Amino acid sequence: MINISEVIETNKMIEKENLDVRTITLGISLLDCIDSDTDAVCDKVYKKITSVAKDLVKTGKEIEKKYAIPIVNKRISVTPIALVGGAACRETGDFVKIARTLDDAAKEVGVNFIGGYSALVSKGMTAADELLIRSIPEALASTDRVCSSVNVGSTKTGINMDAVRLMGEIIKQTAEYTKDNDSLGCAKLVVFCNAPDDNPFMAGAFHGVTESDAVINVGVSGPGVVKTALESVRGESFEVLCETIKKTAFKITRVGQLVAKEASEKLGVPFGIIDLSLAPTPAIGDSVADILCEIGLEYAGAPGTTAALALLNDQVKKGGIMASSYVGGLSGAFIPVSEDQGMINAVEAGALSLEKLEAMTCVCSVGLDMIAVPGDTKAATLSGIIADEMAIGMINQKTTAVRLIPAVGKVPGDNVEFGGLLGHAPVMPVNSFGCDDFINRRGRIPAPVHSFKN
Amino acid sequence: MKKTIITVVGKDTVGIIAKVCTYLANNKINILDISQTIVQEYFNMMMIVDLQASEKAFDTVSDELAQIGEEIGVIIKCQREEIFDSMHRI
Numbered sequence: 043m044i045n046i047s048e049v050i051e052t053n054k055m056i057e058k059e060n061l062d063v064r065t066i067t068l069g070i071s072l073l074d075c076i077d078s079d080t081d082a083v084c085d086k087v088y089k090k091i092t093s094v095a096k097d098l099v100k101t102g103k104e105i106e107k108k109y110a111i112p113i114v115n116k117r118i119s120v121t122p123i124a125l126v127g128g129a130a131c132r133e134t135g136d137f138v139k140i141a142r143t144l145d146d147a148a149k150e151v152g153v154n155f156i157g158g159y160s161a162l163v164s165k166g167m168t169a170a171d172e173l174l175i176r177s178i179p180e181a182l183a184s185t186d187r188v189c190s191s192v193n194v195g196s197t198k199t200g201i202n203m204d205a206v207r208l209m210g211e212i213i214k215q216t217a218e219y220t221k222d223n224d225s226l227g228c229a230k231l232v233v234f235c236n237a238p239d240d241n242p243f244m245a246g247a248f249h250g251v252t253e254s255d256a257v258i259n260v261g262v263s264g265p266g267v268v269k270t271a272l273e274s275v276r277g278e279s280f281e282v283l284c285e286t287i288k289k290t291a292f293k294i295t296r297v298g299q300l301v302a303k304e305a306s307e308k309l310g311v312p313f314g315i316i317d318l319s320l321a322p323t324p325a326i327g328d329s330v331a332d333i334l335c336e337i338g339l340e341y342a343g344a345p346g347t348t349a350a351l352a353l354l355n356d357q358v359k360k361g362g363i364m365a366s367s368y369v370g371g372l373s374g375a376f377i378p379v380s381e382d383q384g385m386i387n388a389v390e391a392g393a394l395s396l397e398k399l400e401a402m403t404c405v406c407s408v409g410l411d412m413i414a415v416p417g418d419t420k421a422a423t424l425s426g427i428i429a430d431e432m433a434i435g436m437i438n439q440k441t442t443a444v445r446l447i448p449a450v451g452k453v454p455g456d457n458v459e460f461g462g463l464l465g466h467a468p469v470m471p472v473n474s475f476g477c478d479d480f481i482n483r484r485g486r487i488p489a490p491v492h493s494f495k496n
Numbered sequence: 497m498k499k500t501i502i503t504v505v506g507k508d509t510v511g512i513i514a515k516v517c518t519y520l521a522n523n524k525i526n527i528l529d530i531s532q533t534i535v536q537e538y539f540n541m542m543m544i545v546d547l548q549a550s551e552k553a554f555d556t557v558s559d560e561l562a563q564i565g566e567e568i569g570v571i572i573k574c575q576r577e578e579i580f581d582s583m584h585r586i
Binding site for chain 1: 497501503526529532533535540542544554555559573574575576577578579580581582583584585
């Protein structure tokens with residue numbers, strides 16, 4: 043039988059160390075909403091989302107109450123809209139209409155984000171894909187809750203450099219369209235390499251075409267829990283350090299598994315995966331950077347950071363895999379700048395640069411995330427940064443992503459304020475040497491030699 | 497049998513257990529186990545209870561106990577046992 047110290051330990055994690063279930067994300071296929079008429083598509087999309095997800099928020103709240111654990115976000119991911127709207131949309135305005143419909147549906151069911159305003163163009167773009175991508179700035183400026191992502195490369199296909207070039211321009215435009223809100227639109231736009239079909243985390247969530255009609259994916263979190271656990275093993279060997287992270291990750295993941303199963307049963311929707319990511323928030327004590335400091339660094343970004351992060355990420359996975367049979371999504375440690383107070387401190391102290399962040403993305407999930415850069419950064423430079431990050435993903439057979447905010451009118455040293463979970467970010471300097479001739483080449487970077495495994 | 501864990505945390509004072517137990521008895525909630533300890537000068541009590549015979553739903557019991565907690569200045573929480581089982585048992 044459960045004993046009192048175990049009960050106290052669990053409740054301490056929840057009450058004092060910010061243990062929570064970060065998101066229950068309901069993936070919904072919209073493939074059956076395809077039509078040749080845009081209004082008909084919008085109608086079907088709205089009806090499908092509001093019927094499949096009508097009990098999502100209520101169910102989330104019931105589970106919160108039953109176990110007294112916060113479920114911070116309830117969200118929806120949908121089939122990439124480039125596929126859903128492809129047959130109907132003739133101009134960017136048609137796609138924007140679908141974006142507004144998604145926004146309305148999200149508001150109706152009470153979720154805070156809906157992801158899937160996406161295109162998968164790792165090898166080439168269809169006319170519809172390109173149209174959707176070109177509609178992103180307006181779509182993000184005229185909606186509140188819609189999140190967008192574009193997959194521009196994969197280990198199997200190489201990198202679509204035409205899409206990389208286009209995304210540099212689109213990110214600039216999105217910043218311009220939302221300049222009155224510190225270019226907030228860019229915080230809802232992710233460029234991926236090797237994007238997973240079942241990622242529950244925003245802004246990069248979409249419901250892949252390999253998925254069933256509806257699925258529940260759950261993202262757990264708990265950087266604060268890991269940090270606190272590590273406080274008790276200061277100065278111990280790496281073996282003890284790793285063992286502690288693994289055990290903690292196991293416990294955190296088991297809570298996610300429980301919540302996922304329960305949500306799946308209550309909603310009558312199959313359970314998909316648990317995403318093991320350590321996802322920070324701007325709240326004090328909920329920081330991945332603080333874990334790195336607890337491992338032994340003065341600040342995130344100090345020499346040793348990449349090794350410490352590699353160790354952390356690997357142990358989280360090892361502990362988590364034992365706790366759930368279906369692990370997927372991004373599963374690793376997130377290192378967003380604006381959403382992690384420890385990362386913000388590191389940038390402000392001058393310990394963490396864009397280049398070091400790039401190195402860190404080689405060993406952890408996702409990539410250059412929520413980083414504010416000067417508003418006058420050129421589109422080609424953004425594309426160059428994207429290409430670098432995509433290459434890391436392609437060569438290392440892992441997911442990488444870029445979510446940069448070229449904040450209009452801001453220079454290094456300024457601050458960008460997004461509020462809520464998105465936090466605030468100091469504007470980081472960017473290497474300003476040119477890469478235009480590289481980015482202006484046409485076509486794609488071929489798939490790497492180790493992709494030929496057949 | 498689905499068990500529920502009730503935890504009471506707060507400054508120690510006379511009659512905490514009596515209050516909680518009276519409520520449980522009045523609502524036909526059977527206590528399977530009680531243990532208590534003092535952590536950093538705070539009174540911590542845990543009860544494992546069975547709600548099966550109770551006419552009240554889990555949500556109601558949870559809310560009413562939280563209310564009693566407020567009245568006597570402690571925090572009373574109800575949680576289903578599965579969260580502890582899944583976290584601490586392989």
